[in-house]
Amino acid sequence: MKPLPAGRIRGVWGTVLLPLRADDAIDWRRLEDELSLLAGSGVHGVYAHGTAGELHALDEREFDRVNELLAGACEGAGLPFQICAGHPSAQVCLDRVRRAREHEPGAIQVTLPDWVPLNEAEVADFLTGVAAAAAPVPLVLYNPPHAKTQVSPELLGRLLAAVPALVGVKLAGGDGDWYARMRAHAPACSLFVAGHRLATGVGHGASGSYSNVAAMAPAGAVAWYELMHRDLPAALDLERRIGEFFRRCVAPLQARGLSNPALDKFLAAVGGWADVGLRVRWPYAAAPESAVAEARLVARELLPDLMLPPI
DSSP states (O other): OOOOOTTOOOEEEEEOOOOBOTTSOBOHHHHHHHHHHHHTTTOSEEEESSTTTTGGGOOHHHHHHHHHHHHHHHHHHTOOEEEEOOOSSHHHHHHHHHHHHTTOOSEEEEOOOOSSOOOHHHHHHHHHHHHHHHTTSOEEEEOOTTOSSOOOHHHHHHHHHHOTTEEEEEOOOOOHHHHHHHHHHOTTSEEEOOGGGHHHHHHTTOOEEEOHHHHHOHHHHHHHHHHHHHOHHHHHHHHHHHHHHIIIIIHHHHHTTOOHHHHHHHHHHHHTSSOOOSOOOTTSOOOOTHHHHHHHHHHHHHOTTTOOOOO
16 A cells, blocks of 8 residues: 555544454454445545554454454555554554554554653654654554643644654644644644544544544445535534534443443444444443444434445
8 A cells, every 4th residue: 555645644534443252352254344344435544453443452463463454455445544553652562563564554553652751852752763663654643632642733843843754643623723723833734633523623624534423424424524525514514413412322421431442332333334343342341232222313313414324
């Protein structure tokens, strides 16, 4: 797969969710089926090992096997793919980057080492070392809200100047002032923001999303992205309704302390486009099966234009 240059990573990217058996082992057959459906859904790319993909709960053998299946499915479909090699340990991350590079993804995502926060010089040193290990594959920095080291627009601008291989960033997004700072300090960087706020992001110049909405309805998320470029007010109305769905069906589960991987698998179960299941790896709790049917009714009421079958 040809490396993706700065500014060219765009659109709605679907995440690989781990179908688990009762003993917490990955069900590889179901994963292959999921990848086939995702690759044919119309998404602009597929990535593995984000938070929703339970990167924190994979051993190295599983990491490699998922990468093999991902690369095979996406190359067969002519679809870009990315591999997240993030890990709380910089040393494990570096080794994962080297192995991920062998699959020739369009980009490799990394997170910053997370047990002890980094200062700015350490962030730059880490990304420089990772970029050397990944070359010629470019990097995307994944900096979620729970990361101990937060990357501001100003710091991102300095990192982009210091590490040319850094071509994209995955952040939660922010208010109008935050987007203005991003445009000022990182104008050429592919900016990916939270899926359920993507219309707002596109209105401020965001490039796309590694999308939780695509976890629920991949084809619908793509149709919504296309609507953003054709009729932004209509797309913002759908964003409002997505927000209402999240308020009614997702926020109560968050309030019970469920993890983001559990919530993303819940969204996939509501969408019903693949047999992923609700189970997340121990010791994390899954969403209750009883919540799925009710959420489907709410989704059909609020989001008929999103709940499309895979293309």
